[in-house]
Amino acid sequence: MVLELLFEYSASSLVYDKVLSRKLQESNLDGRLVKTDTEIKLYVESQDAVKLEEFANDISLELPHSIFLKNTEVKVLETLPESDFVLEKSKKLPLSFCPSCLNKVLDETSPDYYNPFCECEVCGYDADGTQKNYKTEFAKIANSINDGSVVKVNTFYGEYYIGKVSPVCNDISFDIVSYDLASISKYTNVTKTETVALGAIEKPFIGLKTNLQFKMDFEGVEEELIRFKLADDFILHLTLEELHKLGVNFLFITKEKLEYQDEFLIVDVKKTLEPIECVVSEHNVIILSGDKGLPSFELSSEPVVPYLGTFNSVIKEHDFKDKTVVGLNMSKDYHNNILVYGKKFGLIEYLSFKSEYSSISEIFEVIASTNETGAKLLQNYKTEFSELYEKVSAVSFDDKELNIYKIWGIISIILGYSKTSDLYESADKLENNAKSFLGAKGPRIDYKLQNIKSKVYLDPLMVIRTAMTFKLAGVDDLCLSYGVVESFVEFLAGQLDEIKQNMSNDVVVASGSLLGNKHLFSKLDKEVSVNHELYFNKELPVDGINIKYGGNDLLNS
Numbered sequence: 001m002v003l004e005l006l007f008e009y010s011a012s013s014l015v016y017d018k019v020l021s022r023k024l025q026e027s028n029l030d031g032r033l034v035k036t037d038t039e040i041k042l043y044v045e046s047q048d049a050v051k052l053e054e055f056a057n058d059i060s061l062e063l064p065h066s067i068f069l070k071n072t073e074v075k076v077l078e079t080l081p082e083s084d085f086v087l088e089k090s091k092k093l094p095l096s097f098c099p100s101c102l103n104k105v106l107d108e109t110s111p112d113y114y115n116p117f118c119e120c121e122v123c124g125y126d127a128d129g130t131q132k133n134y135k136t137e138f139a140k141i142a143n144s145i146n147d148g149s150v151v152k153v154n155t156f157y158g159e160y161y162i163g164k165v166s167p168v169c170n171d172i173s174f175d176i177v178s179y180d181l182a183s184i185s186k187y188t189n190v191t192k193t194e195t196v197a198l199g200a201i202e203k204p205f206i207g208l209k210t211n212l213q214f215k216m217d218f219e220g221v222e223e224e225l226i227r228f229k230l231a232d233d234f235i236l237h238l239t240l241e242e243l244h245k246l247g248v249n250f251l252f253i254t255k256e257k258l259e260y261q262d263e264f265l266i267v268d269v270k271k272t273l274e275p276i277e278c279v280v281s282e283h284n285v286i287i288l289s290g291d292k293g294l295p296s297f298e299l300s301s302e303p304v305v306p307y308l309g310t311f312n313s314v315i316k317e318h319d320f321k322d323k324t325v326v327g328l329n330m331s332k333d334y335h336n337n338i339l340v341y342g343k344k345f346g347l348i349e350y351l352s353f354k355s356e357y358s359s360i361s362e363i364f365e366v367i368a369s370t371n372e373t374g375a376k377l378l379q380n381y382k383t384e385f386s387e388l389y390e391k392v393s394a395v396s397f398d399d400k401e402l403n404i405y406k407i408w409g410i411i412s413i414i415l416g417y418s419k420t421s422d423l424y425e426s427a428d429k430l431e432n433n434a435k436s437f438l439g440a441k442g443p444r445i446d447y448k449l450q451n452i453k454s455k456v457y458l459d460p461l462m463v464i465r466t467a468m469t470f471k472l473a474g475v476d477d478l479c480l481s482y483g484v485v486e487s488f489v490e491f492l493a494g495q496l497d498e499i500k501q502n503m504s505n506d507v508v509v510a511s512g513s514l515l516g517n518k519h520l521f522s523k524l525d526k527e528v529s530v531n532h533e534l535y536f537n538k539e540l541p542v543d544g545i546n547i548k549y550g551g552n553d554l555l556n557s
Contacts, residue, residue: 002077003052005042005059011068011539012295013093015201016040018122019063027055032080037319043080064098064201067278067285068538094157094273095293096203096232098123105234106241114138116234116266123201125156125233129266134238141264142242145251149261156233157273157292161258162251165212172256175205175227176212179240179249184228187212187250194280202293203232204278204285207518209436212250225435232275232292235267279516281525286536288516294539306334310511310543315341317538323506326350326499326532328492330512331543332405332424338495340503350499351449353404355460359396360410367461374465381468388416395421404488405514407460411467411484417477433481434519442483443470447491485520493527500532508532513543 009016017035020042024031029051031044042059046052056074097105101120104112112118114135117127145151150163165176178184181195188208190198198206207225231237240251276290287294311327314320324342329335336353357363367374382389392413399406402423408430409423417433418426434442446466450459463484470480496508508528515521515536528534536542 001045001047001049001052002080003044003046003056004073004075004077005044005056006071006073006075007040007042007069008038008071009040009066009069010038011066013066013068013095013293015064015066015092015095015098015122016069018092019098020059022121023055023059023062027051027058029055030080034081043077045080062099065196065199067197067200067202067204069200092121092124092126093293093295094125094271095123096201097234097237098201102237105238114238116238118234125270127156127270128268134266137264137266138238138242141239141262142246142248144262145239145243146246146248150258152260152263152265153235153239154265154267154269155235156267156269157271157275158255158269159272160253160255161260162236162239162253164248165250165252168258169252172254172258174252174254174256175229176210177231177236177240177251177253178228179231179244181230183249184208184230188228190228191280193282197278197280197285198228198230202276203230204276204287205229205290206278206280207435207516225432227277229275235264239264279518279521281518281522283529284521284525284536286515286521287539287541288513289541306331306543307337307339310334311339311341311509313540314509314511314535314537317540318507318509318535320507320509320535324503326496326503326505326508328496328508328510328512330404330510330514332403332427332513333543334403334512335401336403336405336512336514338492338499340499340505342503342505351456351458351495353407353458355402355407355457356400357397357402357460358400360414361393361396363410363461363464364393367465370461377465377468377472380472384472385416392416397423399423402460404458407463408484410460411464412481414464415467415471415477415480417481430481430484431517433478434485435517437478437482437519439479439482442479442481442486443475444490445470445483445487447488482519485517486523489520489523489527492524493531496528497531506533507535509535511537511542515542 007016017040020033029044029046031042034041044052044055098120101118101123104110105115105118107113114133115131116134117129117131119127141151145163148164150161150168153160153162181199184190184198185195188210190208194206197204205227207227210226231240273292274290275292277288278285279288307329310329315325322343327339329337329339337349338351340348340350364378368378395413405427406423409427412418412426412430413421418429420426446462448459448462449456467480467484499505510524525534
């Protein structure tokens, strides 16, 4: 009797390979490991069905979850396959502790009890330090934090300042480390899929809306998303173990240098790493930033056109060079467009989101001169919001080329959501409004096309005009902001359907920091996946343009 355990897992990390190989050796059962670029299969053979069941149960307890794990299956076969796999001999990536090491560190009978330097061939940081029980030291630091102290601490991947969430957080940029998933679930709007990702061995940050404010005596937290994560090394985890006993389940963590009252520096930091931040939809997890636990990619030595680099990086990661590919480039910082690539016809810019205006007064003038409806709309806006009209009419843009995110910034200013004339900050305000919307549907904003010199562009004035119309109609700020984002995704889905009818593309790839908007990413994933095979970067951040194969010569091997 042969048991086949299949894991759809395509990350560079050898965590699964090493755990499965180790468990197979420990079991004394006949078996083999087979691996491809997208999956791992473990075959185990025995005439004793009970032994096979016990082995499968042991695997489920010791194999950590990963954000790169897409699916698992178990089958019963007649015989072992002939193919085999040799485990690579490469340096492990600096990952969080595995379940096996965590059990040792929390087991009072273990030699590694409260030893933060515990690691194995699967996990850890190749850390040097004195192997001993540090329970007394962790209890001391926890008591100091509980008394209100800020502590300077060396984790295994960098220097930080930690403490209880308190008014000190008003003046700094901070994240929150939680003792457990239950605490995050109690005080945030975390979804089930986000909870699964937070518990993965990569321990990513995820931005969440929190109601922690009533536990903290300071203002402002409810205005934006706060990044949460679980402890991703034993320094933070054991500190929280002791704090939990004192009734404290959250720590703030920051790189900003603060006045501190205590320090905990038993780790000599070898290399500073940035923890990854993720955004999660129902079916996918993408990386927004960070490098901790990820492979190193060789940087390009030549200037890279950003939107080509991001498009190319997804194609390279998934090996789509022989397919007809449609690409959505949705960066906050760079040129936005829809590209189509095929080996027969090369690269085409199918649709550009580029527009050029120098000021809001220029936009108002064009709206008024377009037709009678535009002139009436502007007059109504000027009458209803006279002070706002005078204020925003004075806003000009340093950057003449506008992308979709900057258009959202202009809308935010015109609608009175933003207190600044900076387009990025203003767009961020609209985006936060959309993230905070708890309804199911926003108003339909018109994203229309226009032809300029035989080339197709998005018409930004129709987007702005529709938003102004709903503002005059009294639509709630959060609902209207969500409508701006939601309607953009619906527009993209319609364009992709049209492209598929005309060009019979094989796949759609999407990249860019706009995917960091949870509503946008989730809706895009859901809407586009109905009619298309949709792919994102696997182990690269969504604006990962600087890797060597992300150059200007698209798909040039």
